[in-house]
Every structure is written in C-alpha cells, then in structure tokens.
Amino acid sequence: MRLAILGGTGDVGEGLALRFAYDSDHEIVIGSRDPERARGKAAEYETELESRGVDRKLTGFANEMAADRADVVILAVPPAHVAAVIEEVAPRLDEDTIVVTPAVGMERDGGFFRYSPPESGSVAELVAATVPDPVRVVGAFHNLSADRLANLDLTFDLDTLIFGDDPDAKDVVAMLVEDVQGLRALDAGPLENAPVVEALTPLLVTLGMYNDAHDLGVKFQ
C-alpha cells in the first residue's frame, strides 16, 4: 500500500513514518509544504532505520505530489493547517483515497489540558467537510505519543480508536494500524463520535502532568 504522511516532518508524522517503515512493507511517502524539508526528513528516517538494520527507501515530496496515487493519506498536521493542506492536495484525491485524520485541538487551561475543537465540532468533521465529495475519511492514531512512536527502542501494548462512516475504509485503516507491533485497532463508531475520541488526547496529557507519567497511551480491557 502507498501511504502518504502529510506533515511527515513533524512529531506525529515522524513517529508514524518510522513505525510504519519499521514494522510494515508499505511504501512510505513523506509530504511537507517544503519539498526540500520532506526529502531531508525522509533521508533522516532512512538513516535511523538503517542504524537498526532496516534497509528502507523513503521518499519526500511537496504535499500535493506526496498525496498523488496514495491509497491512504494521513493528515499529520496541526488542526489550524488541516483545511489548507487538504485544499493543496485535493486534485490528487479521489474515491479510492482514504484520508486519515489523527489531529486534535487542545489548549492548556491552568491546571489541565482542555479539548479545543474547531467550529465544525471536531478536526475529523472539519476534514470531512473539506475533502472532495467521494473521498472517505477515517479517524485514527489520536491517542498515541509521537515520541513513543518515534523511539523504536520502545515496545508498547496500546489501542487506537478508529471512527468513520465507511466500513470498508475503516477496515483498511484497522489493518494498517495492526501492522504496527503492539497497536490494536478498536472500532469507535461513526465520524460523529469524533469529539470524544479526540478529547481523550488532552486527558492523556493531563494525566501525564498529574501522575508523573508522560507519553501515556490507552488500553481498553
């Protein structure tokens, strides 16, 4: 499968790119506004993988080119940039493309982190309202620490919640999730359920602050 990670030069993008490259055979394409930066980061990830005996070719392109012919496009960009990045890549998306949204809006509010969704109600709903009509949107990877993903020395046993309105697209993303060792996909229902899944992330950050336990993930059992 061809997997484009837009914002693949940021923390979440880096974590996902390294894990997918390490644990699966999918083709990984790093997207960024700046193609030079995308290429540089792709090379950096290759070096990191090589140091672990994994010989992998990652490519880097401007977002639009990265999304070209991708089966799955992951929007690993901050909520404020989501709409602009989708508009950038829209000509390359069609009814075969699955767009995955892992982003969460949150802000610190004194003693804790507060969920702070865009006006659409959630980042996922903003994505769904912005992609061209036939493109299918799935939420996933919200409740994972970017640093833990990127540190290939670490193993984990965590869940990621999948939501969306297209069952086939959810199945594809669930399979993709489970290519990562130690990650289990759970079905969290329709896209409308996005706010409660996205809101888990600021809770994880708050729990980290209060319990001296950073980079927490979640397991439902």
Next chain:
Amino acid sequence: MRLAILGGTGDVGEGLALRFAYDSDHEIVIGSRDPERARGKAAEYETELESRGVDRKLTGFANEMAADRADVVILAVPPAHVAAVIEEVAPRLDEDTIVVTPAVGMERDGGFFRYSPPESGSVAELVAATVPDPVRVVGAFHNLSADRLANLDLTFDLDTLIFGDDPDAKDVVAMLVEDVQGLRALDAGPLENAPVVEALTPLLVTLGMYNDAHDLGVKFQ
C-alpha cells in the same frame, strides 16, 4: 472509614458495595430512598459475601441516615436524581465529609452513546454546586462496569480517574480506590476537568457495542 453508598441498591452501588466489602475493612452503609429496600439489599450483599467465606455486616438506611457520620458519601444515583438526593442528605454533611460522584449522563444516539451532561457542564459540577459549602467533592469510579464490579469471580487491572479541587480529599479517595484489588487511582486534575472523564463512559459503551467487548474498562499505560 465509614462509607455511605447512596443509591446503594442500584447497579453501580451494588458493584461498589460488594467490592469494598470484599476487599477492605471499611464500614459499608447502603442508602436508598426506601429504607426497607436498603436493608433488603444490604442483607442480600451479606449473603453473597458469606457464600465466599467473607463474614461481613452491611447496614441499610434511608439516604439521610446512611450519610450520617459517614466519612465518604458516594452518590451512586442517576444524574437526574443527584440534586434531590444531595438535598435529602445535606443536613448530615459537613466540612469533614467527602462526597464522591461516579455518575455520568449519556444517551444513545443512533450508532453510538453520546455524553449528555446536565446544564452545569458535568454531573460533578452539578454536585459541587448543590452540596453545602464546606463539603468537598471528588469524582471517581466513572469508567468501571457495574456488572464487573459486582461479579466477585472476576479480577481486573483497571484505572479510575480522580478529580477534584481539594488535594487531601483526592488523596483519601485515591487510597479508597486502591483498597479495591486491581484498581489504580490516577489524578485527573481539577473538578473543571470532569466533562472529559465523564465522557469516557459513553465511549466505553460505544466501544463495547462495536467490538463485541462488553463491560470494558480503561488502563492508561
């Protein structure tokens, strides 16, 4: 410690009463609007415990009497009854009492369960606004299945999130939580953080529906 479980005849109350009686030495008092029903249920719990070789005396009273001289009062009642029950027991609460709120408002909305808090923003904020002024309020036990608590054959390894504005009261409740085998208390910050903790419960129910995995709890790791 003297522990009053108001609504102790309902599912959540039964689960908490049985677990605390089974795993700790705290005095357990069952409260209900109907004292006869409270006494009947207390006797039923005693029989259940006796069948497992645990010789325990549980008492049952009308809510107001149950709350009398209790160190911790657990409001195991549906959100719609919370305010009325607090008013009933208010004369028995003082600055030494800790009121614990485990209740969550939710409703089924087609394909998933939606968080449906009272107008105050959360059940916990409603409780805090209703108790007499010096009484301390702590949220806990939201994300646990009543059936799993009540089935003493089951062991578990789960978290419960504690929130509130009084650090000492939170410490007392955290210790109480950890008297239950397999339960870990995590500090989820101030009372203002209640909505995101309460909203986890409808998510757990939704995950149960979609993943054929009922009575899920949560572990942060």
